[in-house]
Amino acid sequence: MNILAIGCHPDDVEGCCGGTLAKFAKQGHQIFMGSIANGSVGHRVIPSDELKQIRLEEARAGAKIIGAQHFCIGADDLTVEASNMDLLKEVVEIVRWAKPDLVITHNPQDYMRDHEQTSELVTSAAFCATVHHLATKSLEYDRFVPVYYMETAAGVDFCPTDYVDISDTIDIKLAAATCHKSQLTWLKDHDDMDFLETLRMISRFRGNQCGVLYAEGFRHYSGWQRFATKRLLP
Numbered sequence: 001m002n003i004l005a006i007g008c009h010p011d012d013v014e015g016c017c018g019g020t021l022a023k024f025a026k027q028g029h030q031i032f033m034g035s036i037a038n039g040s041v042g043h044r045v046i047p048s049d050e051l052k053q054i055r056l057e058e059a060r061a062g063a064k065i066i067g068a069q070h071f072c073i074g075a076d077d078l079t080v081e082a083s084n085m086d087l088l089k090e091v092v093e094i095v096r097w098a099k100p101d102l103v104i105t106h107n108p109q110d111y112m113r114d115h116e117q118t119s120e121l122v123t124s125a126a127f128c129a130t131v132h133h134l135a136t137k138s139l140e141y142d143r144f145v146p147v148y149y150m151e152t153a154a155g156v157d158f159c160p161t162d163y164v165d166i167s168d169t170i171d172i173k174l175a176a177a178t179c180h181k182s183q184l185t186w187l188k189d190h191d192d193m194d195f196l197e198t199l200r201m202i203s204r205f206r207g208n209q210c211g212v213l214y215a216e217g218f219r220h221y222s223g224w225q226r227f228a229t230k231r232l233l234p
């Protein structure tokens with residue numbers, strides 16, 4: 001299968017579903033992962049232009065550890081709007097390029113607006129990619145694709161409908177997250193958060209809920225024709 005995971009910021013996918021993507025990759029599936037925003041404001045000291053380049057390199061390193069092809073649409077942080085037609089078309093082009101069997105993105109309700117707007121953009125793009133007259137570089141995709149919402153920040157207000165056992169890929173998830181060194185500093189400065197410890201804790205918490213050591217939780221988007229007759233998550 002082709003798996004497409006789109007987060008808002010450069011580290012979101014690793015943090016929220018990196019163990020699942022690594023598990024997919026180990027099973028031989030093709031993984032496409034990346035972000036809509038470039039991470040331009042996530043630091044107190046490094047200027048935005050320099051930070052964008054650093055975060056791009058960190059994200060590429062994280063994707064490499066997971067075994068994924070990486071992309072970044074490059075919108076500035078705090079400007080992600082689902083009503084932006086140009087941005088929607090850029091996400092549509094990513095869907096048409098990746099030809100996914102499964103799309104993963106943020107939960108519609110999360111801790112910040114950029115994440116929530118990303119959720120709406122990606123869910124919408126997974127439909128709009130099938131529309132011929134919405135022209136992008138690639139031709140329209142030939143089918144609707146199921147969408148899964150990944151864990152919210154620290155698991156707040158998120159009750160999974162599906163779990164993935166990541167006990168054998170938790171180390172890959174944490175190694176990929178460790179690539180985001182500028183973000184580890186920012187989250188400590190801005191949120192007093194130890195990012196890696198938080199990821200391990202949430203994964204252990206979800207694992208406890210489903211009877212394994214470490215897990216990631218997901219919610220299935222229940223729109224028309226967005227269902228499959230077999231389990232898609234690994």
Ligand SMILES: [Zn+2]
Pocket residue numbers: 008009012115
């Ligand atoms: Zn984020």
